[in-house]
């Protein structure tokens with residue numbers, strides 16, 4: 001509600017429905033006397049139409065009332081959200097008519113000041129099959145941004161219709177178990193088939209919640225985790241699980257089957273275990289190779305986000321995997337991540353926690369290695385502090401980096417003048433016990449250190465001439481080796497004063 005004119009006003013980021021092919025958008029016009037809005041589907045044509053389609057009522061720090069045109073700060077919207085005062089209305093529907101997609105706006109103006117078109121949040125039946133009231137963890141607030149708007153539990157992530165769907169699909173899968181058991185040749189096969197249904201359900205759920213939005217660029221839904229966070233989405237899209245389009249059960253099952261068939265084509269079997277990487281039951285000196293793909297510092301907070309799936313996953317898998325599903329929420333204490341600081345987070349995990357925990361994981365990996373064993377570790381982060389935390393852990397667990405292979409996993413970076421872009425490139429690092437290499441000198445003057453770094457670069461260029469054409473790759477092939485050197489020695493200037501890594505990296509043009 002607008003605190004200035006005290007009328008309910010709609011919040012939306014823009015009005016686009018489809019930017020590709022036939023361009024379509026909503027036109028949302030206020031009727032100032034009645035406080036309703038009339039909505040139409042339009043085909044933007046002129047510059048003015050495009051501007052209107054681009055314009056929303058919500059900006060990053062404020063929202064503007066459609067009726068009195070006064071802006072209100074985000075703090076007030078958060079306050080209303082926390083007080084449970086935000087309401088929802090339906091702007092438009094997408095249907096298929098004669099095989100053609102059609103957006104349909106409400107026939108009559110939406111009476112925002114009344115309650116007839118408002119979606120009721122609390123209309124749930126008491127006898128629920130799955131308890132969705134799992135609290136979202138405040139320490140994850142930087143990745144669970146919606147908490148600030150009053151989204152406190154998994155229940156709040158869904159509207160009543162979506163919750164009904166979660167309840168009914170979970171129930172239907174649970175009921176199916178007996179038939180699956182009867183028709184399967186082994187317990188293993190039965191579990192596999194049951195798990196496949198749960199995977200499909202999870203894929204449906206990520207499109208059927210109040211935090212998925214419409215990608216007007218391609219006119220398809222974006223799932224809740226596209227930004228690896230649960231953010232507030234003002235004009236969300238609701239994909240009914242029965243829909244034949246993207247995000248519905250049929251489309252989701254096709255994706256899951258495709259992935260499972262791909263796995264089946266791999267001619268090897270694997271044993272998968274869930275454990276804290278710092279504490280495994282793997283025997284000493286039993287592995288030739290340990291491959292680690294750890295969280296990249298503060299980039300993704302897996303456990304907080306996993307709580308989204310936990311209520312129904314626990315309900316369906318508790319019997320099969322009782323030890324994994326005994327807690328009420330996903331376990332978070334041992335997760336190797338950094339929580340970005342926030343005034344509402346009671347106990348965030350810091351960079352030091354990350355370095356210590358990573359060191360414990362690497363020490364454990366080292367324990368399990370044979371004498372010639374090798375650890376391979378993936379890592380990427382744009383901030384130097386994230387690399388330093390990793391390298392502190394590598395040093396304290398008695399390991400050294402022997403090779404760094406940059407890989408363009410996500411996108412090609414423009415490097416040249418931006419160290420930050422280059423650091424974002426993921427690298428595959430090879431780690432070996434430190435005693436396999438010569439012990440480095442304890443103190444080195446900055447000039448010799450730079451010479452060592454330049455030498456490393458020259459050697460790499462000779463060995464891999466193709467790196468010359470790719471400055472980002474060259475930089476990231478050298479940077480981890482130089483950082484590793486730096487962490488194992490003390491670099492000083494001519495007055496004997498310690499030289500910082502940033503200054504050194506800049507001076508060797510990495």
Ligand SMILES: C[S@@+](CC[C@H](N)C(=O)[O-])C[C@H]1O[C@@H](n2cnc3c(N)ncnc32)[C@H](O)[C@@H]1O
Pocket residue numbers: 275276277278293294295296302303334335336337
């Ligand atoms: C970068 S992801 C790995 C992704 C994986 N390679 C894949 O393709 O799906 C990092 C993973 O480390 C897990 N993790 C975090 N802390 C851990 C710990 N202490 N022990 C074991 N795994 C942990 C996270 O839950 C997350 O699944």
